[in-house]
Amino acid sequence: xxxxxxxxxxxxxxxxxxxxxxxxxxxxxVLLHAFQMLCPGCVQHALPQSQKVAAAFAQTDLAIVxxxxxxEHHHAMGPDSLAVYLHxxxxxxxVGVDAYRDDDPAAHPLPLTMQAYAMQGTPTLCLIDRRxxxxxxxxxxxxDLRLGAEIATLLAEPADx
Amino acid sequence: xxxxxxxxxxxxxxxxxxxxxxxxxxxxxVLLHAFQMLCPGCVQHALPQSQKVAAAFAQTDLAIVxxxxxxEHHHAMGPDSLAVYLHxxxxxxxVGVDAYRDDDPAAHPLPLTMQAYAMQGTPTLCLIDRRxxxxxxxxxxxxDLRLGAEIATLLAEPADx
Amino acid sequence: xxxxxxxxxxxxxxxxxxxxxxxxxxxxxVLLHAFQMLCPGCVQHALPQSQKVAAAFAQTDLAIVxxxxxxEHHHAMGPDSLAVYLHxxxxxxxVGVDAYRDDDPAAHPLPLTMQAYAMQGTPTLCLIDRRxxxxxxxxxxxxDLRLGAEIATLLAEPADx
Amino acid sequence: xxxxxxxxxxxxxxxxxxxxxxxxxxxxxVLLHAFQMLCPGCVQHALPQSQKVAAAFAQTDLAIVxxxxxxEHHHAMGPDSLAVYLHxxxxxxxVGVDAYRDDDPAAHPLPLTMQAYAMQGTPTLCLIDRRxxxxxxxxxxxxDLRLGAEIATLLAEPADx
Numbered sequence: 001x002x003x004x005x006x007x008x009x010x011x012x013x014x015x016x017x018x019x020x021x022x023x024x025x026x027x028x029x030v031l032l033h034a035f036q037m038l039c040p041g042c043v044q045h046a047l048p049q050s051q052k053v054a055a056a057f058a059q060t061d062l063a064i065v066x067x068x069x070x071x072e073h074h075h076a077m078g079p080d081s082l083a084v085y086l087h088x089x090x091x092x093x094x095v096g097v098d099a100y101r102d103d104d105p106a107a108h109p110l111p112l113t114m115q116a117y118a119m120q121g122t123p124t125l126c127l128i129d130r131r132x133x134x135x136x137x138x139x140x141x142x143x144d145l146r147l148g149a150e151i152a153t154l155l156a157e158p159a160d161x
Numbered sequence: 162x163x164x165x166x167x168x169x170x171x172x173x174x175x176x177x178x179x180x181x182x183x184x185x186x187x188x189x190x191v192l193l194h195a196f197q198m199l200c201p202g203c204v205q206h207a208l209p210q211s212q213k214v215a216a217a218f219a220q221t222d223l224a225i226v227x228x229x230x231x232x233e234h235h236h237a238m239g240p241d242s243l244a245v246y247l248h249x250x251x252x253x254x255x256v257g258v259d260a261y262r263d264d265d266p267a268a269h270p271l272p273l274t275m276q277a278y279a280m281q282g283t284p285t286l287c288l289i290d291r292r293x294x295x296x297x298x299x300x301x302x303x304x305d306l307r308l309g310a311e312i313a314t315l316l317a318e319p320a321d322x
Numbered sequence: 323x324x325x326x327x328x329x330x331x332x333x334x335x336x337x338x339x340x341x342x343x344x345x346x347x348x349x350x351x352v353l354l355h356a357f358q359m360l361c362p363g364c365v366q367h368a369l370p371q372s373q374k375v376a377a378a379f380a381q382t383d384l385a386i387v388x389x390x391x392x393x394e395h396h397h398a399m400g401p402d403s404l405a406v407y408l409h410x411x412x413x414x415x416x417v418g419v420d421a422y423r424d425d426d427p428a429a430h431p432l433p434l435t436m437q438a439y440a441m442q443g444t445p446t447l448c449l450i451d452r453r454x455x456x457x458x459x460x461x462x463x464x465x466d467l468r469l470g471a472e473i474a475t476l477l478a479e480p481a482d483x
Numbered sequence: 484x485x486x487x488x489x490x491x492x493x494x495x496x497x498x499x500x501x502x503x504x505x506x507x508x509x510x511x512x513v514l515l516h517a518f519q520m521l522c523p524g525c526v527q528h529a530l531p532q533s534q535k536v537a538a539a540f541a542q543t544d545l546a547i548v549x550x551x552x553x554x555e556h557h558h559a560m561g562p563d564s565l566a567v568y569l570h571x572x573x574x575x576x577x578v579g580v581d582a583y584r585d586d587d588p589a590a591h592p593l594p595l596t597m598q599a600y601a602m603q604g605t606p607t608l609c610l611i612d613r614r615x616x617x618x619x620x621x622x623x624x625x626x627d628l629r630l631g632a633e634i635a636t637l638l639a640e641p642a643d644x
Contacts, residue, residue: 038242038249043204056628073249076242081199084237088199145539148631155632156639217467306378309470310477317478360564360571365526398567403521403559410521410556 003133010099010112013079015086017094022132025063029154032126034069034114037077037085039122045141046123047089054093061155066095069114069122074105129154164294168277171260174240176247178255183293186224190315193287195230195275198238198246200283206302207284208250215254222316227256230275230283235266290315325455332421332434335401337408339416344454347385351476354448356391356436359399359407361444367463368445369411376415383477388417391436391444396427451476486616490599493582496562498569500577505615508546512637513611517552520560520568522605528624529606530572537576544638549578552597552605557588612637
């Protein structure tokens, strides 16, 4: 199987973490979950699922990273609002705010990481393997059984393969 | 049974309606659902339940009114953000923004209608009968079976009793 | 509104009750829930809903009666099997076994009460008012909100109307 | 890791399969799901989960086998009743009826495979690896995320390891 390296992240602000790069997570599989705090499918299904994953797998085995990819209604989903959302929903894993070209969402509404991954919308779930390759990208919802299996498949791969 | 008249509403902004008063709804039972757009219990349970009620009962029989009673994190839940929330979640019934004394939430964070009803938090569900009396006020969640029964009890009362 | 009197029941065996007639319940609304113990829709949805109704309404207000209307696979759903089912699922309200003509399901597989009500299958939910009239008969599932409302509508009717 | 070989099965009757032995499945991981058709936890959760697993994984990758381990109320859960249950619930994977010593459940109510695995009750979920070792035995329910992960862990192991 050949999978391309996952693109680097462009993040303007981190919650629950200091600056976090994909490189720094090398060696562990990564679940990258892109969402918007006012997207109903994200709130009802995707975020609760990420929290379930965070409870089921040790952080030292699997890294879970949220990415706030706001591409619409930017005024209502700024970092201050996101801080409230994360606090109220007790989200404890690292969450990055996807950055905009020239830091100007009015001129460039589609954030940079979302573009780099060519995401179709939110929620989008990405699975990155121990070597930093993007092995799975899924727009919409994935059931728990399948997600658990895909994570375990990456966990079963040797660290130095 | 003696029930006190439901307090009047203090609303600074309406969505999906022009200025709406309790008096103007006299003759119909009213479900008043107080919520905050970033309160998880409201988003996961209370708002979907109100939408289910809106689908199950004719508007000419029962009036459903949302009330955005923001008493914390005011900066993240202003009317502009609420507009996005209502749009994304396709909430079509009237929703009022609970007003603040002197229009100054920094000085008076607890909104006026919330105070007048002595609500304990969000979500709070109020049932008001055809004559404008507050017959039920419930902080937290009520199951569908019980809510359906309480609504029908008010609907069964004669209009001119 | 004109509703016809609910047909009498033909029951060969009662669980959780002595011989129970519709007449003996006159004065209370009755929820009659017809089911088969190996019908998936009954087991997954209808029976749990009846148990929820039994928990939400006082028996002195509303009578809940199960009816085991076996019209297929008779050998697998006899009264001895039903006894186990009711025990394992902790069903405490009265349940009658719908009777067969000549007590002979091989010759007459469709039970008598099921015929008298012209039920289409299982589950079937019947609501009978205080005066013994059949006000609602529904094949399939009814959501909790609607069922709660229909029960309360019957409860709101005067006892001697 | 050392895991003991999974005990052989004692089955008196197969549904959806001819006589099936653990040996004949060697090379594939096996999900063995022990249940009773009138055990509420089995019916509400365990069987639907096995059906979900059957839909998510190819039979050529993972073998799913149900085991009807009746240790109580034997008269209500005989093979004829089980046939109806499997038919009504559209269970298409192989299901074996756990056998009794001397084929006499009255004298020996605990079936033989249940004894050999020292199962505590129903539902019990067993995961057996490609080489026939019992890697996991769980009494009660396991969430989908965890079950998916455990299955994928076994699938990731080399066939000839």
